[in-house]
Amino acid sequence: MAVTDQLKAIPVSEFEHCYEEWKKRLQRCVASEGSYIEGDNIDL
Template structure:
């Protein structure tokens, strides 16, 4: 059995073969599926694909998607990076932050990224 989206794509394919326009196709799908209808943009994109000769109504492959690391892997990596920061580097970053906060306060809350900050 086709998913609801695949069913609508099959109907788009059918309507293109009948010579309907993209707008007519969208209007007919909206009439049949109501709130569950694909968006206008999706209908027009699929309409174009079928007009260009696409045969398959299935989803496109998901190549290029970024795989996310597990929470534990992210925690381990963050811990490792934090442990690699020297005390001098941490102290320097804290001093730079203090200077920026003071400037922000002195300007009434306006913070300007990229200020040239002198070292303390």
């Protein structure tokens, strides 16, 4: 249960922010059409 307690301690706003950032990274992966991506300064 320690893991569950730690996850429940994360504020909803922080979780939502991380989720939105993950969606942005996922969209970059799709837009790159399989090209290798490293770092955050990628122009697609």
